[in-house]
Amino acid sequence: xxxxxxxxxxxxxxxxLLCSCSLVEEPDAAAWDQQAAQALEDAAxxxxxxxxxxxxxxxxxxxxxxxxxxxxxxxxxxxxxxDNLARVQAPAGRTEQAADVGALMDRAVASVRAARxxxxxGRYDDxxxxxxxxxxxxDLEDAxxxx
Amino acid sequence: MKRYFAVLLxxxxxxxxxxxxxxxxxxxxxxxRFGWSLVWVVVLGVLGICVFAEMSGRIxxxxxxxxxxxxxxxxxxxxxxxNLFGSMSVTFLTFIAEIGGVALALQLxxxxxxxxxxxFVAAAVWIVLWRAKFSSIENxxxxxxxxLIVFAVALWQLGPDWSELSSQLSxxxxxxxxxxxxxxxxxxxxxxxxxxPYEVFFFSSGGVEERWTSKDIGVMRANVFLGFPLGGVLSVxxxxxxxxxFLPQGITVETLGQVGLPVAVALGKIGLAVxxxxxxxxxxxxxxxxxxxxxxxxxxxxxxxWGKYVRPREAAGFHVVLLVATVLAAGVLLxxxxxxxxxxxxxxxxxxxxxxxxxxxxxxxxxxxxxxxHRNGRLANVLGVFYLVVITIASIAAIxxxxxxxxxQG
Amino acid sequence: MDGYDAALHLLDRQVVDxxxxxxxxxxxxxxxxxxxxxxxxxxxxxxxxxxxxxxxDRLGSxxxxxxxxxxxxxxxxxxxxxxxxELVDDIGSGVELSVLRKGLVRPRTAEVPAGVERWRxxxxxxxxxxxxxxxxxxxxxxxxxxxxxxxxxRPLVTGLVVGPGRPGSLFGYDRKPDLGPLAVAVVVRRLHRxxxxxxxxxxxxxxxxxxxxxxxxxxxxxxxL
Numbered sequence: 001x002x003x004x005x006x007x008x009x010x011x012x013x014x015x016x017l018l019c020s021c022s023l024v025e026e027p028d029a030a031a032w033d034q035q036a037a038q039a040l041e042d043a044a045x046x047x048x049x050x051x052x053x054x055x056x057x058x059x060x061x062x063x064x065x066x067x068x069x070x071x072x073x074x075x076x077x078x079x080x081x082x083d084n085l086a087r088v089q090a091p092a093g094r095t096e097q098a099a100d101v102g103a104l105m106d107r108a109v110a111s112v113r114a115a116r117x118x119x120x121x122g123r124y125d126d127x128x129x130x131x132x133x134x135x136x137x138x139d140l141e142d143a144x145x146x147x
Numbered sequence: 148m149k150r151y152f153a154v155l156l157x158x159x160x161x162x163x164x165x166x167x168x169x170x171x172x173x174x175x176x177x178x179x180r181f182g183w184s185l186v187w188v189v190v191l192g193v194l195g196i197c198v199f200a201e202m203s204g205r206i207x208x209x210x211x212x213x214x215x216x217x218x219x220x221x222x223x224x225x226x227x228x229x230n231l232f233g234s235m236s237v238t239f240l241t242f243i244a245e246i247g248g249v250a251l252a253l254q255l256x257x258x259x260x261x262x263x264x265x266x267f268v269a270a271a272v273w274i275v276l277w278r279a280k281f282s283s284i285e286n287x288x289x290x291x292x293x294x295l296i297v298f299a300v301a302l303w304q305l306g307p308d309w310s311e312l313s314s315q316l317s318x319x320x321x322x323x324x325x326x327x328x329x330x331x332x333x334x335x336x337x338x339x340x341x342x343x344p345y346e347v348f349f350f351s352s353g354g355v356e357e358r359w360t361s362k363d364i365g366v367m368r369a370n371v372f373l374g375f376p377l378g379g380v381l382s383v384x385x386x387x388x389x390x391x392x393f394l395p396q397g398i399t400v401e402t403l404g405q406v407g408l409p410v411a412v413a414l415g416k417i418g419l420a421v422x423x424x425x426x427x428x429x430x431x432x433x434x435x436x437x438x439x440x441x442x443x444x445x446x447x448x449x450x451x452x453w454g455k456y457v458r459p460r461e462a463a464g465f466h467v468v469l470l471v472a473t474v475l476a477a478g479v480l481l482x483x484x485x486x487x488x489x490x491x492x493x494x495x496x497x498x499x500x501x502x503x504x505x506x507x508x509x510x511x512x513x514x515x516x517x518x519x520x521h522r523n524g525r526l527a528n529v530l531g532v533f534y535l536v537v538i539t540i541a542s543i544a545a546i547x548x549x550x551x552x553x554x555x556q557g
Numbered sequence: 558m559d560g561y562d563a564a565l566h567l568l569d570r571q572v573v574d575x576x577x578x579x580x581x582x583x584x585x586x587x588x589x590x591x592x593x594x595x596x597x598x599x600x601x602x603x604x605x606x607x608x609x610x611x612x613x614d615r616l617g618s619x620x621x622x623x624x625x626x627x628x629x630x631x632x633x634x635x636x637x638x639x640x641x642x643e644l645v646d647d648i649g650s651g652v653e654l655s656v657l658r659k660g661l662v663r664p665r666t667a668e669v670p671a672g673v674e675r676w677r678x679x680x681x682x683x684x685x686x687x688x689x690x691x692x693x694x695x696x697x698x699x700x701x702x703x704x705x706x707x708x709x710x711r712p713l714v715t716g717l718v719v720g721p722g723r724p725g726s727l728f729g730y731d732r733k734p735d736l737g738p739l740a741v742a743v744v745v746r747r748l749h750r751x752x753x754x755x756x757x758x759x760x761x762x763x764x765x766x767x768x769x770x771x772x773x774x775x776x777x778x779x780x781x782l
Contacts, residue, residue, distance in 0.1 A: 038556065041397065048396040049405060056408065061415040065258035066423075070404035072258075077401060141397065210650035212571065219582065220569045223725040224611050227569070450571055450582030450603070461578070510728050513737040516566070517650050528738035535741075 026089045033094075036101050039085040040144035043108045044137055046078040050115050051133040058124035067124070071116045075109075082109050104143055108136050154369050160289025161374020166381050167433035168248035169241065169340040169494045171426065172487055174382045175406040176555075177333045178389030179399055180325060183315040186383055188334045192341025193379035195537065197371050198530045199342065199505060200350045202512040202523070204367045207354030210517040214351045214504060215447030221507035230503040231448045235441055237500045238345040240493040242437035243476045246272060247486020248430035251403040255423055262483050269477035272434045276469050281356045281455040288432030294425030298384040301413035301422075307391045315390070322394075332548040332555045336491070338541050339498030341379065345440040347504065352443040356456045361521060388413075401487060438476075442468040491554060499545040501538045509535060560715055561648070563598065563678050563700040565729055571651040572601060572640065574658035580640070581662065583652060584608035586678035587639065588700075588714060596714035596757070598702055600639040601652065602677065603662055607637035611679040638662035642712060676765065681717075682724040684763075688772035692721045692751050697770060699724065699731075701754070717761070717770065718781070720752030727752070731781040746782075753778035 027035060050071055057067040082105040090098035111132050118126050177185045203214050212220075215234075219227035249272075250265035257264075275284060314320065321330050359367065388409035389400060400406060403426060411419040439455075442465045446453030453465040480486070509531045512523045523531060561567070563586055572580040584607035587600035605624055610617040621635065628634045640662055646655040654661070669675055678700060686695040701716035718731065730736055730745040731752060755761055760776035772778075 042399070044397055045399045048398045049408075052392070052396065052398070052408060052412075053404075056411050059415075062408075062411040062419055063416060066255050066404060066407075066411070066419065068258045069255050070402065070408065073402040073404060137396075212650045216571055216651075221725075221728055223569065224584075224608055225613065228612075446579075447571075448582075450579065450584075452579040457578070509738065510736075510741065514729060515733065515736075516729075523737060532738045532740045 025087070027091065029091045029093050032088065032091050032098075035088060036085065036097070037144045039081050039105070040101065040140050042081045043078050043105060044140035044144065046074040046081070046112060047108055047133055047137045047140060049074045050112050051130065051137065054115060054119060054124050054130060054133075057119065064122060067119050068116075071112075071119045075112050075116045078109055078112050082106065101143065104139060108140060111136055150366075154366055156286060157366060157370040158374045158377075159293060160286055161370045162377045162381070163289040163292025163295070163428065164285070164432055164436070165375055165378020166292065166295055166385075166429050167241075167343070167436075168244050168430050168486070168490050169343060169497070170382050171248070171385060171403070171406055171429065172400070172490045173333075173336050173340040173494050174385040175389040175393075175400040177337055178386030179393035181321060181330065181333060182390040182394055183312055183383075183386060184318055184320040184322075185330070185334055185337055186316055186386065187318065188337045189341055189379055189382050189386070191537065192338045193376055193382075194530075195338075195534045196342045196346060197375050198527070198534050199347050199508065200375065201368060201371045202527065202531065203347050203351035203508050204354050204359075204371065205364055205521055206508065206511055206517060207351040208359035208363050208367060209361045209519065209521050211355055212517070213355050213443060213447055214348050214508060215444045217511045218504055218507050219448050221510055222503075226503075227448060230500075231444060233500045234344050234348075234504055235444050237343075237493060237496045238348070238437050238440045238444065239472060239476070240489060240496060241343060241345055242434060242441060242472060243479050243484075244486050244490040244493050245430045245434035245437055246476050247480050247484075247489060248403065249427060249434060250480070251486055252423055252426035252430060255404055255407070255426075261486070262481065265480040265486075266477055268431075268434075269473050269480070272431070272438060273470060273473040275435055276438055276473070277459060277466060281353070284432070284435050285353065288428050288435065291428030292425060292432055294421045295381050295385075295429060297410055297414065297418050297421045297425065298381055298388055301410040301418060302384050302387045302391065304413040305388065305391045305409065307387070312387065312390065326552075328548060329552050329555055331544065332552045335498050335541050335545050335548055336494045336555070339494040339496070339501075339545070341382070342501060342538070343494070343497045344500055344504055345437050347508075348440040348443050349436040352439070352447075352454070356454050358456065364521065403487065438469055438472055441472045442466075495545050495549050495554075498538075498541045500542075502535070502542050505535065505538050560701050560703045562718065562732065563702050563714075564682055564724055565699060565727070565732065566648060567598075567601075567652065567702075568678065570648070572603070572654065573651045574654050574661070575646075575656055578658050580654070580658045581638075582608075585611060585637065587642075587665070588676040588678055588681070590674040590676060592672040596676070596763075598678075598712035598714070599642050599675075600665070601642065601645070602637040602639055602665065604638045606635050607677075607679075610677070633664045636664045636667065639665040674765075680765065681763070685769040686717075686719045686772065687769055688719070688776075688778075689774050690778055691719060691753065691772070694721045695719050695751070696722070697724070698722060698727060698752060714757055716754055716756045718752060718754050719770070719772070719778075720749060722749055722752065734782050752781060754781055755779065 053067050053070040056062050086102060115129050118129055207213055218230055246265055246268050249268045250261035253264045254261040392409040392412055407419060407422045410422045443453055445468050446465050451464045452462040454462055459466045511517050515522050567586055568583055570583050572583060574580050581603035583601045585602040586598055587602050588596050589599040590596055609620040609624055612620055625634045644654050644656050645652055647653045681697055681700055684697045686697060697717050697719055699718035700714055703713040703715045727749055728745055730742050736742060755772060755776060755778055760773040762771045
């Protein structure tokens with residue numbers, strides 16, 4: 001009898017896990033806000049990492065393959081973050097915000113990608129790239145704070 | 148003179164061997180998100196591992212029985228097997244993480260994908276486990292691991308506002324943006340990283356390998372009570388570096404490259420080279436320790452000959468287990484799983500698995516049949532029972548916190 | 558201390574040969590019922606056929622079944638290996654033998670000399686105990702053997718530790734009054750406050766067929782400490 005209860009409980013937990021793993025998430029407005037804020041913060045973190053890696057490399061405090069690995073990891077991470085958020089079905093009242101956040105995310109991904117490309121070429125102090133990363137970091141933090 | 152040298156060597160290798168991939172990643176993550184407000188957990192964990200390791204080291208010295216021998220003797224075959232399953236899974240998970248960590252460290256040098264490098268690392272680990280002498284594994288990698296002291300130098304060089312940094316030491320200084328559940332989750336993770344079960348399996352089995360007797364208790368205590376806390380200082384320095392460089396910029400740590408970045412900021416290429424050497428030594432040393440621990444725990448449960456103090460063919464079963472574990476670990480890494488993610492999981496499960504091995508050791512450490520006059524005194528028992536409570540709480544809290552915070556994200 | 562407890566001091570300990578090489582774990586202990594009715598430990602049983610049945614009545618026999626099936630072509634698959642008790646030199650943190658491990662463990666043949674019965678310690682542990690003065694769910698928790706462990710002395714079963722609980726859950730707190738830490742000792746002794754010792758002899762009947770031990774009224778139940 002005890003065993004049967006345990007099995008049922010386990011089955012319940014497994015079922016709950018399965019439901020939470022559906023291909024497309026459909027959160028309500030509050031949950032979406034939270035997810036978006038989290039994604040924006042994660043993206044800001046990757047942008048700041050890229051920025052720090054380039055700056056350190058420009059001062060010749062780190063060798064090239066180290067910079068490449070750090071920046072490439074940041075790129076991979078930010079792509080994952082952006083993709084995961086893009087796959088979330090925005091609730092009815094949030095389509096506009098979702099578009100804004102999506103655009104900002106795309107901008108961040110593009111900048112980090114461009115920065116990685118520069119880093120691989122050994123061009124660490126491209127001012128346009130650094131400025132864009134700086135602006136992005138602020139924009140992402142602001143957007144995350146607004147959620 | 149020779150004796151002092153032995154003590155010094157033991158302490159130095161204990162410092163260098165204390166930090167592994169779990170400590171590196173978890174301390175940097177916690178520092179980047181919570182500053183120094185979780186340092187008290189590191190202190191708690193380091194004292195805990197001292198208490199645990201001292202008891203099991205003493206038992207190994209006097210009775211020549213290592214941790215898992217006692218687990219089965221006191222808990223019986225059923226609970227013992229459950230325990231073996233839990234502890235071996237966690238140790239194996241850590242083994243995967245350490246091999247992956249070595250590969251990540253080499254990737255930072257060569258920018259060759261860690262998935263590929265991990266295969267060669269696994270092969271190298273197995274050759275070392277098969278051929279190398281026990282003492283040379285411990286001494287060479289332990290001494291190289293001392294390179295991580297560069298984190299303390301880097302922290303000093305970063306020139307933080309020390310009064311501000313030390314004012315973060317209270318839990319009340321948790322950054323307002325982070326919730327208490329996440330704080331508690333990282334607390335459990337840091338505790339698990341400091342008190343990883345394999346450290347004790349390895350330490351006590353190592354005592355049997357090196358044929359300690361009750362005369363070696365003094366040296367063993369010096370290693371534990373000087374080496375581990377100084378190793379803990381490295382953990383705190385790693386957290387401090389992350390707190391100074393990453394916390395103000397809102398960077399969260401997810402890669403080994405990020406962990407080393409503050410040292411580059413502070414000390415440049417040479418410092419960074421030393422840190423990568425430290426990464427390599429710490430993770431390679433821990434890979435050997437965890438690999439051996441998988442073999443130790445299985446052999447000590449089943450009773451077949453184990454250890455590097457006999458020739459490999461006299462402990463053939465033990466060496467087969469090491470080979471199988473290494474091949475499996477390489478196979479898991481070949482799937483491209485992120486070693487950092489494996490690390491994060493392994494430290495939480497370490498906290499979960501701890502009470503089952505801790506409790507039998509605490510009981511046997513009191514048993515005059517095993518220890519005679521060397522059994523636990525009052526202080527050891529007060530601390531022992533205190534940690535029994537702490538470890539139980541951490542173990543119960545581990546999984547719920549992991550689920551609530553989705554591994555510390557929310 | 559007169560004698561020692563088989564489950565606490567013998568079972569699951571490491572067997573070590575004369576030169577310190579590891580041999581096996583004591584997976585079970587063979588007890589022989591002699592024609593005069595006395596029960597004597599005669600061998601250390603090793604190997605999975607000895608270990609698996611100790612995983613509990615149902616799980617244990619299921620595991621043993623599967624183990625035998627996996628090697629069904631072998632006639633000796635279900636037979637454990639045995640190390641004769643005479644070879645035991647000393648019982649401390651491990652069980653030390655007086656010989657070398659090479660060629661030591663032999664399969665225990667199924668044939669039994671006339672007039673004796675072979676039991677296992679694992680069968681005895683956890684057996685139901687019927688006794689008016691003990692709680693209903695009482696079981697055999699440990700088996701007491703005579704003498705200082707040494708080959709010159711016959712390891713005769715002299716007593717049983719009986720009471721509610723599971724074998725092995727006493728952790729030795731029934732044997733040594735000063736075994737610390739105090740907090741753990743208090744909890745374990747509190748949980749086992751009904752546990753008693755009983756001498757094997759008239760009035761104590763071990764019925765292997767019914768899987769129970771019957772203790773007649775009037776047989777003295779001894780407090781453990």
